[in-house]
Every structure is written in C-alpha cells, then in structure tokens.
Amino acid sequence: MKDLICIVCPKGCHLQVDEEHDYAVSGFGCPRGIAYGKAELTAPTRTITSTVRCRGGLYPRCPVKTSKPVPKASIPAVMEALNGVSLTAPVSLGQVVLADVAGTGADIQTTRSMQQR
Amino acid sequence: MYDCIVIGGGPAGLAAASAAWEQGLRKILLAERDVELGGILNQCIHNGFGLHYFKEELTGPEYAARFAEKLRETGVEVRMDTMVLDLKGAPGRREVHMVSRDKGYCIEEARSVILAMGCRERTRGAISIPGTRPAGVFTAGAAQRYVNMEGWLPGERIVILGSGDIGLIMARRLTLEGAKVLACVELMPYSGGLTRNIVQCLQDYNIPLYLSHTVTEIRGKDRVEQVVVSQVDGRRNPIPGTEMVFDCDTLLLSVGLIPENELSRQAGAEMDPRTNGPRVAENMESISLSGVFACGNVAHVHDLVDFVTEESLRAGAAAAHYVQSQGWESADGEGPVLPVQPGPGVSYVLPQAVRPAEMDKTCTLSFRVSQVFGPCKIILKAGEAQIASFPRERLAPGEMERIPLPKVLLERAQAQSVSVSVEEVSAQ
Structure with missing residues (x-):
C-alpha cells in the first residue's frame, strides 16, 4: 500500500494505492483520482x-x-x-x-x- | 455618468464587468493601472487554473485571455495605465478620481462602483526579521514576475520563508530554471498552501519543508550571504540551540497577502479586521456604502481564481440590479440585516451579513478554519439553533471552504444572526 495525495485538482484527495493488487486505488473523490493513482506509481507524468x-x-x-x-x-x-x-x-x-x-x-x-x- | 465603474482589470474586475454588461448595463468603465488586462494571472504561468469554472486545466495567462477576450466582445470601456486615487460621492452618484498619462486627472461619476483591486504581498517589514538589510530579499510574487515575465533569475541559492502557494510554486519554478532551493521554512505546524502544491512543487524536487521553523536572522553586507533558521515552540517563539545556517544569496518571502483597500478605507467602507476587506452583504455590496461592491481578493484572499470569478460574476450582476432598480432610492434596503459571524474553529466568514429579503434561494458562505481539523463537521446556526451541518474529512486554514446557506431554512428559523463553526468528530 502506498499513500499518495492526488494533484489533479486543488482538492488534494488522500489516495491509497495497492501495488500488489493491480494498483487498485481507494480514497479518490472522482475517477481522475483512480487514473492519477495508478499512473503515479507506474509511469508518472507532469505538464511542464x-x-x-x-x-x-x-x-x-x-x-x-x-x-x-x-x-x-x-x-x-x-x-x-x-x-x-x-x-x-x-x-x-x-x-x-x-x-x-x-x-x-x-x-x-x-x-x-x-x-x- | 456611468452606470458602473469597475476598479481593477484582474480576474475579479474582468468577470464583474462582463457580468454587469450581460445583465444589461451599457455604460461601464473599467480602470486598470497596468498596461494590459489580466492582473496577477499574467505572471502565474503554471497550470491548474479553471478546473472548476471551465472544467479544464489552464495556465494563468490562458485563463486571463479567455476573460479579456470576452470583455472585448462587449462595449465595456477600458482605460489602461490608469490609477484610481480616490472614491467619493453619495449613493447613486459616486465619484471616482483617476489619473493617467493619457487623460491626466479626471473625475468620473457612476451609479455603482465595483472594487476589484486585488491584494498585495506582506513584506519583510511586515514580519520584522532581525539581521542586516542586504539585497536579495524578495517577496515570492516579485520573484515570480522577474522570472516569468522579465527573464531575470533573482538568485542561485535560495531559501523560502512561508509555505503559501506562491512560495511553493516559485520553489519549483526556480529549480527548473537552474537555481538551488535549499529549504522552504514554515512558522506554523502546517503548510499555508494547497496540499497538491506541497506534492508537485516540493516533494517532486526533493525540497525540504521545515514546519514549525522560522528565519531568525539574515546575514550579509551588500547581498544576502546566510540566513539562520530556528525551530519554534508552540507559542511560535524560537527555541535556542536549534539554529541551522543556510549559505544562500536569496531569501524569498511567501508570508501572506493583504487585500489592497486604501481606496475602500478612504471611501469610508466599514472594514472587517479578520478579512482586511470591506464588510459585504450576500450580493457583495458594501454594508456601509450603498452601490459600492467588492469582489475577489480585495474582499478576502482566495486560493483559487475560479472562486474569484464566481464571486465577481455575482457582484457584477448585483451592481446591474442595483442600477436597474435605482437602489440608491432605498439606500437602507428593506427587511432585516442579519450579521454572519465566525464561531469556534473559524477565522472569518464572508459575506459578513445577509438580508433574507434580498437573497436568492441560497447564498454561498466562504470561510477559513483557524486550525487543521481531521474528521469534523461544519455547523451552520441561525441564532442558537443549528440549521445545517456538513461533514468533512479534513479542513486546513490554507484551503478556503464554502457552504450553501439556504434561504428557506433561514426564514424558517426567524433568527437575528447566522454563525459558522467547526467541531472535531471523534472516531467511531
């Protein structure tokens, strides 16, 4: 389990991502949090x-x-x-x-x- | 005589002027002291703007351009490079004194005025840091302008005092431009900025954040050479023996913003010592100056421009309504005025008063908490009676919170005042 803070929007949801179960995400407030949680641990990206x-x-x-x-x-x-x-x-x-x-x-x-x- | 004069062409002024136009006012003047519209957004080149309002992620200049474009499609008269010096007159006939190279000193009259002057940064003088007075001490916003617009790097080895959003954004920006940001130092035991900025601006670049620490000395003769950072105790006093010395050439200050209200004070607007802005009613109209509205950071400091826009659209629409209904004829309004007060756990609430007779179905109450809360509930009271409660997982002073105040509940309660408080909820 890894604790992350979602940075997609200013709300800053506290996510938990389970690396051992296909990066299952909990603690998200919207679907964008699921995508962010998974991507952040597999292939993190940023807009520059x-x-x-x-x-x-x-x-x-x-x-x-x-x-x-x-x-x-x-x-x-x-x-x-x-x-x-x-x-x-x-x-x-x-x-x-x-x-x-x-x-x-x-x-x-x-x-x-x-x-x- | 103008229907409405808007003072300031940043996000608040742009939205307010557009809304006043859309609601039917045709003689609107917007005065801006800079040479272009958009205000501080023009130097906020990072993204994250517009997620609420446009449902997409924009940079500051892009967000500003959308509203500037919208304004160009209206017949709003815009005067750039124009500084407003004074606001006088009486309800229905306000006098706005302004000066520009172009037109010199002139006095324009208006039925209504919208204050949208924004805010400015607290400086070294405002927080009294001991030490010498060398070059190299900047506010974070000044550094932001140097880097993002003028093309100057303010220094190479940098310490940032304060963890407000601008400071955090600049920590990342300066790192990307090749400077070394040694530390971000925060007096309080929690950050003053948005959590996402701690992650994407500090953690992404391995910049340490020292909570419950402050700068206790600045050293250097001509240029900053060192700053001394000390831990502070629960009463924010430095703890002897905890000093850390950073060799650096620059200290950035991100230690808060002050609404820019010289004009509002001169005009005699009743001020709220908690927000440092004019006290306003549910339609953003000053409680003491009929037909003078305030919106955006001049009323209270926001974290998100989206909420500035929303508030300013309301102010612009309300100014139009005031002019169309000749609000100055009934300057005191009809029906009761209920004060809205911060209760325990809340540092301020805006608006500071509501007039149920003037309210729409609901009114948004914006506020900040006075400390970090874990699982908690926001309690809305009319008089002594609780009329609503809102559960929250977490609340922090760095993040403005908003709740709706429904008119029907307020009328049913028949109370003389409204208050907002926050209570910790014990774990089940």
Missing part, C-alpha cells in the same frame, strides 16, 4: 510550464506549456530544449513553437499572445 525568449515583445519572455503531460523523467530534457527556442513578437496564443519536444510526443505551445513593443 515555463517560458522562452521573445524578441521585440511587450515582455522579453513568453510563457509556454507542453501540449500534454510528459514523463517526469523527461523534465530536465524538456527544460534544456526550451533554452534553444527564441520567438519574435508578435506571437499568438496556442502557437506551437517546438514539435515533439525531447522525443516525448508533446509539443511546446505558447500560453499567451505577445504583442510587439
């Missing part, structure tokens, strides 16, 4: 949010995120890949700036529009 360089914009950094959760172990590689991205304003919201980041199958997309300075 960060920023990339942006030239000529209202601000010098533009926020981005992975288009879907990526394996936890790939976080350093994703962050490294972001260092090589440089945008030029104007930028629109949801624009893909890096496809298949670090071989995760997820794209990096912008999370705001950036007008020119």
